[in-house]
Amino acid sequence: MAVDERKLSDARKLSDARKSGFGLGLLKGMAVTLKHLFKHNTVIQYPDEKQDLPPRTRGVIALKEENCTVCMLCARECPDWCIYIDSHKETLPPKRAGGRPRKRNVLDRFAIDYSLCMYCGICVEVCPYDALFWSREFEYSEYDIRQLTHEKERLADWMTTVLPPPELEQGADLPGQPAAAAASATVEATGARPANLTSSAVEARPEQAATAPREGSFTTEPARPASSLPPQEQKRETSPEDAQPAPGLDTEVKAAQGLPGATTQPEPEVTLGAGRAAESVTQPADTAQVGSDATSAPEGQPPQKTPSVAAEPAVTAAEPVSQAGLRNLGGQAPVARPSTEPAGVAEDPEAAYRRVLQEQASRGSSPQVAEARAKVARVKAERGMARTATPAPATAPVQSAPQATPTEPEPSGAPEAQGPAPEPGPVAPTADEDRTDG
C-alpha cells in the first residue's frame, strides 16, 4: 500500500516536473550543487584530524589472555577461520593425597589474521568467558601482509585500548548491594594486584624458589605462558585451607596472592613489563591506583611481566602439596593486601569527572578515552561505588612482528598458520621492496 502510494507520488512528481517547463530541471540541479558550495564542509582531514569514533567501533580485537580457556568456540565460529589457537594439556597433580590428577588446557598460541578477518564480531559475541573485546584502534596496517597476523602478545596489548563498558542507562537496575560490594572489592583487589604482586614477588620469591622448586613435578614446560591459566582453574587450585582474610574477595584476588608467579610471561619483555611494573609499584596500594575498571582490565598484563625469576616454581608453590610454601605465601601476602574498605568513599560526581579527566589528560590518553573514563568515574561516584583509578594508556610500542610461539603446540585443527618468523620468499616482496616500488 505504502509502496504503491510512493510509486504514485513519484510518478506524479515526474509528470509535474515534465510539465513545469523546459530546462527547469537543469536549473534545479544547478541550485542543488550551488547550495552545497555554501554548506559547511564536513570532511575530516584524516591523518591530521581524527573522527570521534563511537565507543563500540569495531577496530581491532583484543584478547584478555587470562580469561581464555581454550574452549575453541571463537575459532570454530569464525566464518573466515582466521583465528589460530594452539594449546596443550597439562596434567596437574591431585590436590589431596589420593586424589585424581587433573588436566588443564594451556594456551600456546592465539592469533587472529586480520588480513582475513571481516570484523563480523562473531568471535567476540561467542566467547563465553569474556576473553575477546573490541577496541576502537584501527591503524595497524602493515607493509607485509604476514604482519597482519597478530599473535597473542599483540592481541593482549590491544587490551589497553579497550574502553570501559558504557554507563548503565538511566533508570536501569543497579547491581544488587552485596554483589556491588563484592564487585568493587574485586576491582580494588585486582587493582592493587601489582603492588601486592611485586612486593610478594620481591620478598617471597627467593625462598619460594629455594623451597618449592619442582615439588609437584608435573609435566609443565619450563617457560610456559602460565598466565593463560583460566580463572576457574585458578580458583580450584587455591585450596580452601588458604587463610583468606577477606571472605568477600573472589577468584582474582586469590589468583593474585596465591599464584603470583602463575601470571608470568615467558618472554622477557623488559621495557614493557619493567616500565609498567615500576609504575605500578610507585602507586600507593591503598588507593589501588594501578588497576582499572573491572573490564577494561589491562591489569593482567603489567604485573604478569614483572621480572620474577621464580616465576615458574611459583606455580608449583601454589599447589597444596607444598604446604611450607603456601604458609610462606600466606604470611606474606596480606601485608600488601589492598584495603578492601567498603565502597562509598563519596566524592562529588562532577569533581570525580573533572579529576579523572585531568588525570587522563596528564597521562596522554586520547580525549575520547579520557572522557569515557571520566564518565564512568562520575557514574560510580553518583552511585557511591568506590572507584579504582584508570589505567594509563599503552605507551610502549606494540610489537608488530609475530612472536616466536613457544613450545611444541598440539595440532589443534588450525591450518598451518603463517610461519612465526616471516622469511621473504621468492614471491612475496619484502617491506623495503614494497616501499621502493610504491
Added chain:
Amino acid sequence: MPEIALTAWQILLVKVLVILTIVPVGALAGGYAEHKVMAHLQHRLGPMYPGGFHGWATTLADGLKFLYKEDIVPDAADRKVFSLAPAAIFVPVLMIYLVIPIDRNLIVEDLDVGIFYLLAVGSISTIGVLMAGWSSANKYALIGALRSAAQLIAYELPIVLSAAVVAMYAGSLSVIDIVEKQNFPFAIWPPGIGLIAFLVFTTGAVAEMTRVPFDMPVAESEIITGPFTEYTGMRYIFSHMFAEMGHMVAFAGIGVTLFLGGYKPIIPWSPLEVVPGVIWFGLKFALMIFLFLWIRPTFPRVREDQLQKFAWKFLIPVSLVLVLAMGAWVLYV
C-alpha cells in the same frame, strides 16, 4: 619616463611571450580552480596538501609529474602525425588569446575581423584531435576523434550563429567595437534575444571544450581518454589538459567580450569608471569560469545520439531564429 623605442617586431615578440606565459599559468590556475570549485560543489574539500595552503600547488605538482613521464609512441602509430598532433591542438588555443580585449588598449591585435578570426581559429584544434586519433592506431582513439569531429561540427554552428547575433547588433566584427556598442543590461539587451544567445553560446562552448555533460569524445568509461588514449607525459598534458583548460579560459574570455560587456563596469555609473577595465574584465571572467565549472559536477554525461539531436534539432534552429529576430530588431527598432 624615458621613451623606450621598440620596433614593431620587438613589441610583437613581447606580446607573444606574454601570451605564451599567460596561457600555461592560466591553465594551471584554471585546473586548480576546477579541482577546488568542483570539490566544494560536491561537498568535498579537494586537494589540501600540495604547497601547504589548501593545496595551491596541486596542478603545478601534476604538471611536473607529467614532465618526468616517459614519452611513449606506440609501434603502430604514425609517428610524425602522432608527435605533431599536440602542437596542432595547442597552438590554435594560444592564437585565440590574440584578440581578446582585456582592456581598451590591452589587446594583442584588434583585428577588423576579430570575431571571424576567433571562431575560425577556435575550430582548428579539432584537426589536431583528428590527427591524434587517427595516428594513434587505437580504436578508442579513433572513435574519440570521430566523435570529437562530429561534435565540433554540430556545436560550432550555434556558436557561430550566436556570435553573429552579437555582430549584427554591434554592426562590426571587431571585438573592441562590439564591447563598446554593448549597453547596460549586458547579455540581456536586446530583450530576450541577448539572453538566449548567451545561453546558446555557453552551451556550445561547453560542448566545444568537450566538457561534461558533452564529453562523449573523451568519455573515460567507454573509450578511456578518446583521442588522447595513447599519449603520455608532456604530450598528454598539452593535448588534453592544457588544451581543455586553455579552451575554457579562451571561451570564458570570448563570452565576456561578446555578451557581458568586456572591460566595461557592470553598471554604467561614472564613479565605477575609475576602476580599471582589467578588474571588470577579471570579475566577469571569473564569473564565466565559475559557470563552466559549476555545470560540470551538476549534470550527467549525455549520450552520443542525444548530444547530436540536441544540437541539430534544438540549438541550431533556436540560433537561426535568434538571427532572424536580431535582424528584425536592427532593421525596425
